[in-house]
Amino acid sequence: MPRIRTLDDLRHWWDRHAEDYDRSMTWAERRLFDGTREWIAGRARGRVLEVAVGTGLNLEHYPDGADLTGIELSPRMLERAKSRAASLGLDADLRLGDAQRLDFGDSSFDTVVCTFSLCCVPDEAKAVAEMARVLRPGGVLLLADHVESTSLWLRALQRAAEIGSVPFAGEHFRRRPIRHVEAAGLNIEEHDRFKRGMIERLAARKP
Ligand SMILES: C[S@@+](CC[C@H](N)C(=O)[O-])C[C@H]1O[C@@H](n2cnc3c(N)ncnc32)[C@H](O)[C@@H]1O
Numbered sequence: 001m002p003r004i005r006t007l008d009d010l011r012h013w014w015d016r017h018a019e020d021y022d023r024s025m026t027w028a029e030r031r032l033f034d035g036t037r038e039w040i041a042g043r044a045r046g047r048v049l050e051v052a053v054g055t056g057l058n059l060e061h062y063p064d065g066a067d068l069t070g071i072e073l074s075p076r077m078l079e080r081a082k083s084r085a086a087s088l089g090l091d092a093d094l095r096l097g098d099a100q101r102l103d104f105g106d107s108s109f110d111t112v113v114c115t116f117s118l119c120c121v122p123d124e125a126k127a128v129a130e131m132a133r134v135l136r137p138g139g140v141l142l143l144a145d146h147v148e149s150t151s152l153w154l155r156a157l158q159r160a161a162e163i164g165s166v167p168f169a170g171e172h173f174r175r176r177p178i179r180h181v182e183a184a185g186l187n188i189e190e191h192d193r194f195k196r197g198m199i200e201r202l203a204a205r206k207p
Contacts, residue, residue, distance in 0.1 A: 004170040018076035046110030052117030056081030071097030099127040107136040115144045118177045128180035148174040150197030
């Protein structure tokens with residue numbers, strides 16, 4: 001199995017998994033996420049940027065009339081998001097991009113969303129800083145991810161899983177994006193952590 005060393009390697013990894021992605025998420029969606037997509041997308045307002053949109057699993061949950069832009073690293077994942085948007089009748093601007101270098105001006109969006117992706121973006125601190133930059137003052141950052149568990153034995157399992165998942169899939173299990181949100185100076189307004197602390201979601205406002 002090839003190691004993931006560059007952003008191109010990661011892009012190809014996600015290209016190879018695009019076809020199976022929705023199916024592979026079925027169990028987690030039902031058993032772990034507890035309505036997190038609805039929680040996140042239902043809070044989005046105005047000009048919305050979704051970072052690492054994947055196959056577009058959040059799209060159906062945005063409020064009617066959301067002015068939606070999405071970026072994604074993998075062309076194959078993006079293709080699926082575009083088909084999903086078309087089948088939902090959404091007029092969304094979905095394009096290729098890198099979460100670590102967002103191709104938008106400062107203060108361009110009212111809401112920035114990122115779900116279950118900061119676990120695999122190579123530099124998640126940089127990605128959060130970029131999300132904060134493109135958010136207008138008063139705008140809201142909405143994040144959800146699987147994070148380091150509060151349970152000792154699950155943390156041990158997560159540490160063991162990372163021995164293979166980080167080098168071969170670029171996947172981290174022990175990150176805490178909330179720390180980068182606080183470091184970026186955003187104010188956490190809502191915060192939820194459940195399933196033995198493994199799922200974390202938050203809404204944070206830019207001052
Ligand atoms: C686990 S999937 C999550 C997809 C979607 N956000 C969801 O909630 O189902 C992770 C996604 O992050 C994307 N990704 C990884 N690194 C990225 C980067 N640097 N910039 C943009 N997208 C990235 C991958 O291509 C993949 O589609």
